[in-house]
Amino acid sequence: AAGVIQSPRHLIKEKRETATLKCYPIPRHDTVYWYQQGPGQDPQFLISFYEKMQSDKGSIPDRFSAQQFSDYHSELNMSSLELGDSALYFCASSLLNQGASTENYGYTFGSGTRLTVV
């Protein structure tokens, strides 16, 4: 079965550079979520998109921006990178449940992009 695809798997950038992370959701999933997991930390929610519109926002720095495109893939753009941005960045996708149901429409994570800022 198709999974959530993230690219690149690994990325090394210098301080003050920019980085773009890509996420391709599971086919027919309409919602994308971005998480940041620092070393030894639990994943922290950054931002989410539903039908190409921002649906929720978490602890995302102003230096970061994201969008979801017409084919539902999403990109996380990170500028003025700092050493503290070094982390594993996960994308997840789901089909948004509009009503009460015991079905979970597949909240699935990608394998992540490991960003190292040097």
Added chain:
Amino acid sequence: GEDVEQSLFLSVREGDSSVINCTYTDSSSTYLYWYKQEPGAGLQLLTYIFSNMDMKQDQRLTVLLNKKDKHLSLRIADTQTGDSAIYFCAESPSTDSWGKLQFGAGTQVVVTP
């Protein structure tokens, strides 16, 4: 995560049962999840439970939910060395933003032969 708490470490012998506990604070949580993360790898969804359920069983995994105490547990029967990993409990805070997960700090499970 501040709102979701887990014990940080569990050591278990191969073949025994493991029980990982989690407490959460948001009584409006709709879904509660268990994820497994192996070193350097992504988050693998193990199982989930909807808030109107008390128990869910899936092969070697049993999830118990006590809504009154806001307590969630994951039992792994016949624990294997391949079960060594970090296990994260996560909750969906509400139906309005059910996809925004709040994770616990993770429980590192070490399985010894």
